[in-house]
Amino acid sequence: MIPKVRIFEYEIPFTSPFVFNMGGKRKTLNTRQGLLLHWLFDDQSIYTEVAPLPGFSNETLEQCKQQLLMLNSSDFSASPSPNHLYQSVRFAIEAAWYQLEYPLRSTAVRSCSLIDKSSESHRIKIKAGHQSFENDVLSLKSVLAYLEPHQKLRVDANRTWTIEELEALQQALNTSQIDYVEEPLKCLDHYRSNGLPIAFDESLRELDPLKPVPEIFFTAKTWVLKPMLCGLQRTIELAELARERGIACVLSSSFESNVSLEFYHSLARDLELTEEQGLDTLKYLAKDLQPAKIKLRAETVPLVDCKEIARLC
Structure with a gap:
């Protein structure tokens, strides 16, 4: 089964500039950027995201975007090859098919x-x-x-x-x-x-x-x-x-x-x-991408505007 997949860009502001420590080197981010994928199966709508973390991921967001735009429809099947996909791209594809078989549970776990x-x-x-x-x-x-x-x-x-x-x-x-x-x-x-x-x-x-x-x-x-x-x-x-x-x-x-x-x-x-x-x-993060399915925040925050950039298949 080949689903219909749309891709959106997003940029969410941090509540305040966030400083990351990468092996002793510091990097400051003001926003979190990524790609939102909307998957439409026969009877189910699923969202996943591609969000490499600058300084930690091996791939950049632009590389992920270009790879997604070049994929064939068969690459969005249930068994993507691990050899040619960036980690964050592979995660987004695997997470969609995983949720198709195992829908989201409705309660949160304890967090550190x-x-x-x-x-x-x-x-x-x-x-x-x-x-x-x-x-x-x-x-x-x-x-x-x-x-x-x-x-x-x-x-x-x-x-x-x-x-x-x-x-x-x-x-x-x-x-x-x-x-x-x-x-x-x-x-x-x-x-x-x-x-x-x-x-x-x-x-x-x-x-x-x-x-x-x-x-x-x-x-x-x-x-x-x-x-x-x-x-x-x-x-x-x-x-x-x-x-x-x-x-x-x-x-x-x-x-x-x-x-x-x-x-x-x-x-x-x-x-x-x-x-x-x-x-x-x-x-x-000051905003969410989608309305919450699992309550993780004490209060509701605004949703960020996402720009559709392509229909992948």
């Missing part, structure tokens, strides 16, 4: 909160590595000091520390309330057991999907998976492997619109993921 003193979430996340290591330590001490006993901290260092700094961190902090440290080291070969729970994110995306996952990854407490950056099918495969090996799994957004965020909440339920998921990002 990006650092917020007033949050009641059991898991709080903080970004590190955008300042000196010494200042990172001071910041982490400050956050740990105001956590409630039931709360734990997730630290995302984006590969900015050395193994010596990681070990110094363990000596400097009371780590009993640290849930895990995500991607702290620049080099995968430098990881060794030091008692701190570790999570892998970027390193998982860099794995060759045709080769076995190296054993170092099974020493982690948690795998963090970003479907927009690695594709939906690959995300599901890694989540199932993590379950088999007793590793917790967290779906993480890449600051997509409510269209993808709602899908991630539903997907987390389908995959029976019990951890607080990394999906607390919609509050940073």
Whole structure:
């Protein structure tokens, strides 16, 4: 079955300029840009999006747009080839066919909160590595000091520390309330057991999907998976492997619109993921793309105007 597919462009303003830390380099975005795909099957209408994250995705939005415009109708079938599609394009196609078989669930899962003193979430996340290591330590001490006993901290260092700094961190902090440290080291070969729970994110995306996952990854407490950056099918495969090996799994957004965020909440339920998921990002976007199907916001926000640029098939 070949569906009818229309493509729209969108640009959603952040509520305030957002600063990303990419391996110690900072990038500021004022808006989130992407492509919205409207799929019309025989009796069902589905929306998915293509939203590569600048500085993190391997492909650009313009490359995705050009690839979509060049695809044949058969490329929108249920089994797209993983060899010639950009990750975010493949995600949008896979997500449409997935939703055709597994419609969105109607309730949200628990999410980890990006650092917020007033949050009641059991898991709080903080970004590190955008300042000196010494200042990172001071910041982490400050956050740990105001956590409630039931709360734990997730630290995302984006590969900015050395193994010596990681070990110094363990000596400097009371780590009993640290849930895990995500991607702290620049080099995968430098990881060794030091008692701190570790999570892998970027390193998982860099794995060759045709080769076995190296054993170092099974020493982690948690795998963090970003479907927009690695594709939906690959995300599901890694989540199932993590379950088999007793590793917790967290779906993480890449600051997509409510269209993808709602899908991630539903997907987390389908995959029976019990951890607080990394999906607390919609509050940073000032508008939605479509009326909400799953209530993720306390209040309704305006819808962004989308410009149709093509009918793909």
